[in-house]
Amino acid sequence: MNWALFPQFFVTGLLNGGPIALVALGLVLIFKSSKIFNFAQGHILMLGTFTAWWLLTQAALPTWAGIGLALVVVMLMGFAIERVALRPLVGQPLLSIILMTLALSQVMQGGAILLFTAQQRRFPQLFPLEPYKLPEITIGETTVRIILKQNLVWSFVIAMVAVVLFALFFQYTRMGLAMRATAEDHQLARSIGLRVNHIFGLAWAISGVVATVGGILLASLSGLGLELSIIALKAFPAVLLGGLESIPGAIIGGLAIGAIEALVQGLPKDSTIRSMWPIAPYIVLVIALIVRPEGLFGLKRIERI
Amino acid sequence: MLRVNNIEVVYNEVILVLRGVSLAVDDGQIVTLLGANGAGKTTTLKAISGLLSTELGEVTRGTIEFDGQRIDRLPPEEIVRLGVVQVMEGRRLFQHLTVEENLLTGALIRSDKAQIAQDLEQVYTFFPRLKDLRRRIAGYLSGGEQQMLVIGRALMARPKVMLLDEPSLGLAPLVVQEIFEVIRRINRENGTSILLVEQNAQVALDIASYGYVMENGRIVLDGPAEELRENEDIKEFYLGLTELGQRKSYREVKHYKRRKRWLG
Ligand SMILES: Nc1ncnc2c1ncn2[C@@H]1O[C@H](COP(=O)(O)OP(=O)(O)OP(=O)(O)O)[C@@H](O)[C@H]1O
Numbered sequence A: 001m002n003w004a005l006f007p008q009f010f011v012t013g014l015l016n017g018g019p020i021a022l023v024a025l026g027l028v029l030i031f032k033s034s035k036i037f038n039f040a041q042g043h044i045l046m047l048g049t050f051t052a053w054w055l056l057t058q059a060a061l062p063t064w065a066g067i068g069l070a071l072v073v074v075m076l077m078g079f080a081i082e083r084v085a086l087r088p089l090v091g092q093p094l095l096s097i098i099l100m101t102l103a104l105s106q107v108m109q110g111g112a113i114l115l116f117t118a119q120q121r122r123f124p125q126l127f128p129l130e131p132y133k134l135p136e137i138t139i140g141e142t143t144v145r146i147i148l149k150q151n152l153v154w155s156f157v158i159a160m161v162a163v164v165l166f167a168l169f170f171q172y173t174r175m176g177l178a179m180r181a182t183a184e185d186h187q188l189a190r191s192i193g194l195r196v197n198h199i200f201g202l203a204w205a206i207s208g209v210v211a212t213v214g215g216i217l218l219a220s221l222s223g224l225g226l227e228l229s230i231i232a233l234k235a236f237p238a239v240l241l242g243g244l245e246s247i248p249g250a251i252i253g254g255l256a257i258g259a260i261e262a263l264v265q266g267l268p269k270d271s272t273i274r275s276m277w278p279i280a281p282y283i284v285l286v287i288a289l290i291v292r293p294e295g296l297f298g299l300k301r302i303e304r305i
Numbered sequence B: 001m002l003r004v005n006n007i008e009v010v011y012n013e014v015i016l017v018l019r020g021v022s023l024a025v026d027d028g029q030i031v032t033l034l035g036a037n038g039a040g041k042t043t044t045l046k047a048i049s050g051l052l053s054t055e056l057g058e059v060t061r062g063t064i065e066f067d068g069q070r071i072d073r074l075p076p077e078e079i080v081r082l083g084v085v086q087v088m089e090g091r092r093l094f095q096h097l098t099v100e101e102n103l104l105t106g107a108l109i110r111s112d113k114a115q116i117a118q119d120l121e122q123v124y125t126f127f128p129r130l131k132d133l134r135r136r137i138a139g140y141l142s143g144g145e146q147q148m149l150v151i152g153r154a155l156m157a158r159p160k161v162m163l164l165d166e167p168s169l170g171l172a173p174l175v176v177q178e179i180f181e182v183i184r185r186i187n188r189e190n191g192t193s194i195l196l197v198e199q200n201a202q203v204a205l206d207i208a209s210y211g212y213v214m215e216n217g218r219i220v221l222d223g224p225a226e227e228l229r230e231n232e233d234i235k236e237f238y239l240g241l242t243e244l245g246q247r248k249s250y251r252e253v254k255h256y257k258r259r260k261r262w263l264g
């Protein structure tokens, strides 16, 4: 590796990880509250992002109105999925529920093709294009230059703002408290009067919203098509790396996945490892899980007699 | 106000656990439900609070009424909202939340902010130790502190009836005393009715005005607490005293004898 380029790749990778972290956050939220691993996450955000695209370009709404409305649509979709598809399965084996999320993903894929066609779309530019140049630093012989695309920086900033907003909601509001309580113990939650079904619905709604914010940021960076749903495949190792139930873990996992991909891409052109960059996160995941099966930030079980 | 009328409870559609249990808790009363392990005390409380349905249990016969309304078909979260809160056996709390967060979860069904803050203060005056521990993660509290916390959490719901399942279990006598003192105050100061399940008949009959004794899914004896305290069987089997006032082991007493006296 050309070490002078290392910081460039590393920082770019971290910034790329911002939207992945958002998608991962959504996955963790659903898993934490209802123990369901949502394989339809990528398709929900793909549909949400297409909706935003349609509202912005076809309906020609102003940026904030279009995106805001799209997020409302995804939120309703989240509530609807919980109510219609998952609530009837309460008490059924976990496998049925997982298969349901897979089936949902296929239904949404079909829905997206019907509504928006399979055509590749250009998502409206949300941020200026000209790059930021960081001041050069010279260490001995090497000069380190970091050039960052402005839209990449802004998408990262927005992703992190979304993370912080969510964390504040989760930590400091009554609804957040209800969600945290439900995540710990469903029976106990019901015994204090919480309607856990509503809380699952809320988890699906919020999860869809944060993931769609990630999807919109990605689409504004690199275009929009059905393959946007594949981004969730990067979020899977991110959440496993972070430990499935840990929200900070999901964020750090997402950023780590971005950084790992970029670093492998930064290897010399002729190395075989470099061409493996798309699977690099999974390789790291396998190693990490062997070393720490509960994930890097897995919840410690409190054992007290 | 709370009336259990001749209920039968079945788990998993086959296991018959309660066979015709009736009891009543009047406004502002403390009633205790005594009985050996496996008698069906917890099942009775869960039938009232609706938690039975979360464990594949069902009231298959009889009715449960609260303030004149039938509640035996309602889900637990709705029964809580009517004012009947169960404090489950074994100090069930949200382990990863702080003490204060745990208390506040009890008030999530309410929206009267100012009153919630007041009630939180009340819990802290009842259990000053919880105030010192308010920022601690609940899972690391001692058993006694956890019991205080779960009672405090129930209090935060402003219940009309509190169902307490063995609050003295595994606690040192001094802590039991402290907790029962608070139970008495909750009853007196807030007017909350209490249905108390206990193995510790001594403390239970001390605090209660009426008592029921359960065996094998049936109520075998009931009466005012002072009468039960004087009852020879209770003395022998629950207070651990023989007629001479000596301690006697539970096992020494022949099973048939107990049944005969109570059923006959
Ligand atoms: N979820 C369940 N499924 C099947 N059987 C159950 C279930 N819960 C309790 N039982 C059975 O019902 C009977 C009464 O149990 P219950 O827990 O009500 O007794 P208890 O009086 O509370 O006893 P303890 O003093 O030990 O807590 C027991 O025989 C128990 O095995």
Ligand SMILES: [Mg+2]
Pocket: B041, B042, B043, B089, B165
């Ligand atoms: Mg019990």
